[in-house]
Amino acid sequence: MTDRLTAPRLxxxxxxxxxxxxxxxxxxxxxxxxxxxxxHGRPVVLIHGNPTxxxxxxxxxxxxxxxxxxxxxxxxxGLGFSDRPGSSSDHTLSNHSRWLSSAMTQLRVAGAVVVVQxxxxxxxxxxxxxxxxxxxxxxxxxTILGAPKPGFTPTRFHRVMKSFGGNVLxxxxxxxxxxxxxxxxxxxxxxxxxxxxxxxxxxTRGGNAAVLALARMVPDSLDHASVAPLREVxxxxxxxxxxxxxxxxxRDPVLGRVLRRIARxxxxxGITETDGGHFLQEQRPVEIAAAIxxxxxxx
Numbered sequence: 001m002t003d004r005l006t007a008p009r010l011x012x013x014x015x016x017x018x019x020x021x022x023x024x025x026x027x028x029x030x031x032x033x034x035x036x037x038x039x040h041g042r043p044v045v046l047i048h049g050n051p052t053x054x055x056x057x058x059x060x061x062x063x064x065x066x067x068x069x070x071x072x073x074x075x076x077x078g079l080g081f082s083d084r085p086g087s088s089s090d091h092t093l094s095n096h097s098r099w100l101s102s103a104m105t106q107l108r109v110a111g112a113v114v115v116v117q118x119x120x121x122x123x124x125x126x127x128x129x130x131x132x133x134x135x136x137x138x139x140x141x142x143t144i145l146g147a148p149k150p151g152f153t154p155t156r157f158h159r160v161m162k163s164f165g166g167n168v169l170x171x172x173x174x175x176x177x178x179x180x181x182x183x184x185x186x187x188x189x190x191x192x193x194x195x196x197x198x199x200x201x202x203x204t205r206g207g208n209a210a211v212l213a214l215a216r217m218v219p220d221s222l223d224h225a226s227v228a229p230l231r232e233v234x235x236x237x238x239x240x241x242x243x244x245x246x247x248x249x250x251r252d253p254v255l256g257r258v259l260r261r262i263a264r265x266x267x268x269x270g271i272t273e274t275d276g277g278h279f280l281q282e283q284r285p286v287e288i289a290a291a292i293x294x295x296x297x298x299x
Contacts, residue, residue, distance in 0.1 A: 007034060008081055014196055017058055019073075024082075027102040033074055034081035035103065041068035042296050043109045045134075047100070048073075049118020049143070050214035053080025055196055056117070056281050063289035069296060072112075074103055076123065078210025080200050091213035093229040097126035104131050113137040113295050115288075117280070118255075119214055121145050122226075125233045137299035138237075138244040138266070139291050141280050142255045145265055146234030147227050148219050183277030184251020193282070237265045243298035244269040245291035247284065249276030270294065 004023035009015075019038040027033045036054050038061055046057040054073030061071050075082040077099045078091060085091065100123060104112075110133045116124040121143030128135040179197060180189050201208045219226050246269045248259045255278065263271060272291060276283040 027099040036073040038071045043112035046115045047120030047124040049120045051211040059285035088213045096123045100127040101130040111136040115139040117141040137295040145237045147230035247272045249280040252278040
C-alpha cells in the first residue's frame with residue numbers, strides 16, 4: 001500500500017458532505033492526486049469529468065453506504081483538490097490516464113467496477129488499458145467512449161472554448177459557475193451545490209486552467225492529439241465482454257444524443273434511460289446505484 005499523504009483541510013460546510021477517508025497520492029514527483037474512499041469490499045472506482053470533482057458522486061455513495069463495496073473517488077489532476085500540473089499543455093488524455101493508473105496501482109485496486117462520466121469515460125478506459133486487472137465491470141454515464149467519425153461537427157460549447165475559452169472563463173466563470181445549463185432544464189442546481197463545485201477551482205490562482213484545457217482536449221478535427229488515444233479507447237470498449245450497464249440522461253444538451261452509439265459499443269449492457277441532464281449523479285443517484293449493484297453482482 002502506498003503512503004497516503006494528508007489531504008487539505010476543508011471548511012466544515014464542505015467537509016461534512018464528504019467521506020471521512022480523504023488523502024493524497026503522489027502520482028509522479030511533485031504531483032499529487034486527491035482521493036476519497038468509503039466502505040470495504042469489491043472496489044468501485046467513480047471517475048468524474050470536466051469541470052467537476054469527486055463530490056459529484058456523493059449521492060451515489062450515500063445510496064451504496066450499506067453495500068459491501070469499496071467506493072473510490074479520485075479527483076482528476078488539475079481539478080478538485082488534486083494538484084495543478086505545471087503547464088496547460090500537460091493536460092492530455094495519455095497523461096491523465098497515466099496519472100490515474102499510477103494512483104490505482106499504488107492503491108492496489110484490482111477487479112474494480114469502473115463508473116465513468118464525461119471525460120472520465122475515455123480517461124477511465126485508457127487507464128484500464130494501462131493497468132492490467134483493474135477493470136472487471138463498467139457503468140457508463142453520459143460520456144464518450146471513442147473517436148469522432150469523419151465529417152463530425154464539434155459542439156458550440158467546444159468551438160467557443162477553442163477560440164475564446166480563456167475570456168469566457170475569466171469574464172463569466174463558465175462553465176463551472178453555470179452548471180444548471182447542462183441539466184436539461186429540469187430542477188435547478190442549488191446554489192450551495194454550485195458553491196461546492198466551484199470552491200476548489202476558486203481557492204488558488206489559475207485554479208480553473210484545467211477546465212479550459214480539458215475542454216480543448218475534445219477533438220475539433222481528426223488531426224487532434226486526442227483522436228489516436230480515443231481510437232484505442234473505442235477498440236478496448238468494443239472488445240470488453242465483462243458485465244456492463246448504461247445509465248443515461250436524455251436531457252443532456254451536450255451528450256444526450258450519444259446514447260445510441262454507446263449502446264452499440266456495449267451491446268451486452270443493460271440500459272436505464274432517464275430524463276436527467278449531464279450531471280446525472282445529482283438527479284438520478286438511485287438508478288446509478290442500482291446499475292452499480294447489478295454490475296458488481298455479475299463481475
